[in-house]
Amino acid sequence: MKFEWPWKRQKITLETDLKLLESKLEAFFQPVTPRVEFVKNLRLELVGKPKRSRFSLPEVKWQRAALLAGGIVSFFGLVFGGLRIVVAVIALLQGNRKRIVKDSMAKEAIAV
Amino acid sequence: MDLELSDADALARAAQGDSEAFGILYDRYVGRIYNYIYYRTGNQHDAEDLTSRVFTRAMKHVPTYEDRGLPFSAWLYRIAHNLVANWHRDNSRRQIVELDDSIQLPGSQLQPESLVVRTEQEEFLLNLVKKLPEDRQQLLILKFVDHLSNAEIGEVMGKTEGAIKSLYHRTLITLRDEVKSMNLNHPFLEMDGSEG
Incomplete structure (x- = not known):
C-alpha cells in the first residue's frame, strides 16, 4: 500500500471539496432571462423607437459610399450584359438571314 | 453593422446625443445587469425597477462620461452596485422583508404556475x-x-x-x-x- 503524508492527503481533499463546491455554485447560479415586455418597454422609454432596421444603410460614410459604388457598378454591369445579349441575338438573326439569302441565290444560280 | 460597433465607439456616439447608439449598449448589457441585480435583490420586481434606474442614470451621465480606462460594462456594474447597496440599506431600515429569503430560483420566475420547489x-x-x-x-x-x-x-x-x-x-x-x-x-x- 502506498504511503501518503497526512498533509498531502489533506490538500487533495481540500481541492476536491473546492471543486465540488464550485460545481454546486455553478449549478445554483443559473442566469435568468428578463421579461421581454420589460426589456422592450425600457428601451422605448430610453431611446424611443428604433430608427433603422438591420437592412438599412450603415452610418459610416465609407461603407455607405462603397455600397453605393457597388450598386452603380452592378447596375451598369447588368445593363451592359443585357445589351450584349440583345446585340448577339440580332447579329445571329441577321447572320442567319444573310445565309438563307445567300443559299437561295446559290440555288437560283444553279437552277439557271 | 451597428451590432459590430465597439463599446467605446457606441459610447462616443451616445455622448454626442445619438440615442440609438445608447440603444446598442442597452441591448448588449441589459440582460447581464438584470441578472446581477436579480441575484442581489432576490426578486423580479425590484430587479426590473433597479435595472431601469441603472440605465436611466447611465443615459443621463453618458454625455459627461470620462474614459479613465474603465470599460463601459464596469461602469454600469458600479452604478448597479451602488443602487443595490442603497436598496439594501433602505430595506434594512424599513425591515419589510427579510432580504434574499425571497430569491426565486431561475425557472420559477418565468412560469409561476410551475413553481420549482x-x-x-x-x-x-x-x-x-x-x-x-x-x-x-x-x-x-x-x-x-x-x-x-x-x-x-x-x-x-x-x-x-x-x-x-x-x-x-x-x-x-x-x-x-x-x-x-x-x-x-x-x-x-x-x-x-x-x-x-
Missing part, C-alpha cells in the same frame, strides 16, 4: 451565500451568473486580477468550512469530515 441543497447553499460579506456575494454573482473573468470582475470591483483570484479562493474555503462547521455529516459536499 427549492431543493434542500439549494436552500442550504442560499443560506451559506447569504452569510458571506457583500463583496464576496458580488464576486460569486459576477463570476457564475454573468460569467465575467477575474480581470473583468477586478475592473468592476476596483481590485486587481490577483486580488480577485485570491478573494475567490478564500470565499470557497469559507463556504467549505461553513459546511463543515454546520454539519459534518451534511450530504451537501459529501465530505468525509475526517480532516480540516
Whole structure:
C-alpha cells in the first residue's frame, strides 16, 4: 500500500471539496432571462423607437459610399450584359438571314 | 453593422446625443445587469425597477462620461452596485422583508404556475451565500451568473486580477468550512469530515 503524508492527503481533499463546491455554485447560479415586455418597454422609454432596421444603410460614410459604388457598378454591369445579349441575338438573326439569302441565290444560280 | 460597433465607439456616439447608439449598449448589457441585480435583490420586481434606474442614470451621465480606462460594462456594474447597496440599506431600515429569503430560483420566475420547489441543497447553499460579506456575494454573482473573468470582475470591483483570484479562493474555503462547521455529516459536499 502506498504511503501518503497526512498533509498531502489533506490538500487533495481540500481541492476536491473546492471543486465540488464550485460545481454546486455553478449549478445554483443559473442566469435568468428578463421579461421581454420589460426589456422592450425600457428601451422605448430610453431611446424611443428604433430608427433603422438591420437592412438599412450603415452610418459610416465609407461603407455607405462603397455600397453605393457597388450598386452603380452592378447596375451598369447588368445593363451592359443585357445589351450584349440583345446585340448577339440580332447579329445571329441577321447572320442567319444573310445565309438563307445567300443559299437561295446559290440555288437560283444553279437552277439557271 | 451597428451590432459590430465597439463599446467605446457606441459610447462616443451616445455622448454626442445619438440615442440609438445608447440603444446598442442597452441591448448588449441589459440582460447581464438584470441578472446581477436579480441575484442581489432576490426578486423580479425590484430587479426590473433597479435595472431601469441603472440605465436611466447611465443615459443621463453618458454625455459627461470620462474614459479613465474603465470599460463601459464596469461602469454600469458600479452604478448597479451602488443602487443595490442603497436598496439594501433602505430595506434594512424599513425591515419589510427579510432580504434574499425571497430569491426565486431561475425557472420559477418565468412560469409561476410551475413553481420549482427549492431543493434542500439549494436552500442550504442560499443560506451559506447569504452569510458571506457583500463583496464576496458580488464576486460569486459576477463570476457564475454573468460569467465575467477575474480581470473583468477586478475592473468592476476596483481590485486587481490577483486580488480577485485570491478573494475567490478564500470565499470557497469559507463556504467549505461553513459546511463543515454546520454539519459534518451534511450530504451537501459529501465530505468525509475526517480532516480540516
